[in-house]
Amino acid sequence: MKKKLFYKILVSLWMITALTLSVSAADFNILRFGAVADGSTINTIAIQKAIDACEQAGGGKVIFPEGRFLSGTIVLKNKVVLQIDKNAVLLGSTDLKDYQNLDPFTEGLGIDVGWALVVAVDVKNIGIIGEGTIDGQGQAIKERQILKDTRPEGQRWGLRPFLVRIVRCTGVHVKGVTLKYAGAWTSHYFQSKDIRIEGLKIESFGVAHNDGIDIDGCQDMIIRDCDIVSGDDALVFKTTSSKMSCKNIQVSGLKLKSNQAGIKMGTESMAAFENIKITNCYIYDTKNGGIKLLTVDGAHLKNIEISDITMDQVRTPMLFRLGSRLSVFRKATDTRQVTGVFENVRIKNVKAMASANAQLMPPSGILISGVPGHAISNLTLENIEITLAGGGLAEHAHQQVPEAIDQYPEVKTFGPRVPAYGVWARHVKGLRLINVKFHLENNDLRPALVVSDGKNIEVDHWEIPETTGAEAIIRLENVENALIQNLTGTGLVKQLVQQVDHTRGVRIVNAQIKSSKAQ
Structure with missing residues (x-):
């Protein structure tokens, strides 16, 4: 690997750290915006209000305190960091109508996909940090879906939401959280730059296509010290578009278990x-x-x-x-x-x-x-x-x-x-x-x-x-x-x-x- 690549990645990481610190001045606890930690109340609107208020204030942290917060799709904004505290759970709704697809595409088997629980599109300096959990309830989503959708599994699975989607973003920091039981891919990073993923724990299996980390046309990236147990490929690099390559990426210290591949590039x-x-x-x-x-x-x-x-x-x-x-x-x-x-x-x-x-x-x-x-x-x-x-x-x-x-x-x-x-x-x-x-x-x-x-x-x-x-x-x-x-x-x-x-x-x-x- 060339020295200039290492230098570029180190500079990028310094920028991410500096930006994360710069947006940490204001905290926005989702309870103040009406969120209810009972695991059954849909909190999509309340959580989104907290995120929007955080962005309007110039950035900061949106705090998920201890409790179980049920939600559909929430959209990250510029300079917003989600902090999921210890014993806090962001719980994905089991109703497919609660999810949005802000960047549709077709995956390698020809299925239309892209719905997600946490999504960021065309924003900068964002993060998901903390000691808490994001749980997609993938198996429960599937059980509820098949009551009405009787098509073969290979045709219907694409409607199930990814857990985290980062689309065309710059300056992304994901650290410490646990990602569990996505409805489809667990985390998908598309055409984004200056990304640092560290200390992540993934336990995502039980339904089709539970990839762990999908890197899709991203650049200037470090992934380190993660523990991934996935139903599909654990760490996979993709390029679903010809417009941006996977380039200048370092990976180290991963523990990988998978029902498919451990480390994969393609398909x-x-x-x-x-x-x-x-x-x-x-x-x-x-x-x-x-x-x-x-x-x-x-x-x-x-x-x-x-x-x-x-x-x-x-x-x-x-x-x-x-x-x-x-x-x-x-x-x-x-x-x-x-x-x-x-x-x-x-x-x-x-x-x-x-x-x-x-x-x-x-x-x-x-x-x-x-x-x-x-x-x-x-x-x-x-x-x-x-x-x-x-x-x-x-x-x-x-x-x-x-x-x-x-x-x-x-x-x-x-x-x-x-x-x-x-x-x-x-x-x-x-x-x-x-x-x-x-x-x-x-x-x-x-x-x-x-x-x-x-x-x-x-x-x-x-x-x-x-x-x-x-x-x-x-x-x-x-x-x-x-x-x-x-x-x-x-x-x-x-x-x-x-x-x-x-x-x-x-x-x-x-x-x-x-x-x-x-x-």
Whole structure:
């Protein structure tokens, strides 16, 4: 990450802190505006009056004291900070008629969304702070909704409100609060700048699409020291519009549990993802991928660094995908784009215990795939250690994998399995796999590495687990120029490196597979 990026983010954070202090002179307790803390009285009008009065006074804090305050959509204004005190709860109404959609759009599955409990649009210097809770009552909303809305779940869920939406804002500080049980996405930040999210706790699951933190075309941002348990993706970067990229973002110290992905970029991917650094995170009990970087709608995904990640019981630790779905999510302002670019990504210092029960069976560690004519370029995986269940059979080693060029990008898209237990890579250029170690709990007759349609591949310092009866440790299919060096391990295999389909320019240096029948 460039020094000027760090400087810019530090300056931004200083500005946010200064602005927060500058607006803290006046406090507006919502009780003074008629709010009732009984958990059943609708307080939307009273809370909004407090927010409006705060803005008219030049800014300050709107205080939620101890108690349970039921509300529909409330709208943040310039220089207003919501302070939710300890034992205070902002409770979302279970009646969908109490919510507004101030910025409608279509998400990646084609559903119209955007309703929210707390929303800010085109304002500056705002915040949500405190030790209290915002509870969306998502499950109760769903139960009430389905009494009248009998459409399939995939069609009706979009009417349910997000918990927090920040739209085209500058100077945003979210700190310390607990976000619970959204009706849809828990928090969505769209085309906003100078954002700091810290010490946030999210417990949001029970209904469809309970993403934790959605970063959608935002810039100059820090996220740190958050604990997220989500029903859908825990931390996800999106670009639902081509007008503003996700750029200059630092993430650190997150604890992530999810029924989908831990860390994800895409699927909505129209504008670029660039200059993003994620470090020192723990991902656990995650059902659909640990780290997933996806650009399928025309975005340039580049200059990304993810490091010092620990995963425990994660299904399929990593997925990298460049595809050509080419969806449009804001049809009034955007048009269909051409296939994007995936380049200059570095993943390092990752240790993962993969779940034995995975989306693709038998499990695999890392999936990498571009599409014909569009290679993933200059991807480096360094200092990677993954423990896998194993169990692959001889016929699995030659599994044909669908291209799925225009499909929704998921691990299961490449099912029912891939032909390598460790790394499967297709349509790649400049792939570097350095200091990689796999552990197998059972014998696996698939190769540790399969590369198909690759150019300039480097495999260096791999530690291979013992396997017996496999056809090869590495298979290269239609690969041009590969350096394979410093391999160690034990096992009985027919070949060290199998070269097929016009593979050429392969160099093998210092391969020491003990007791093998390597050629």
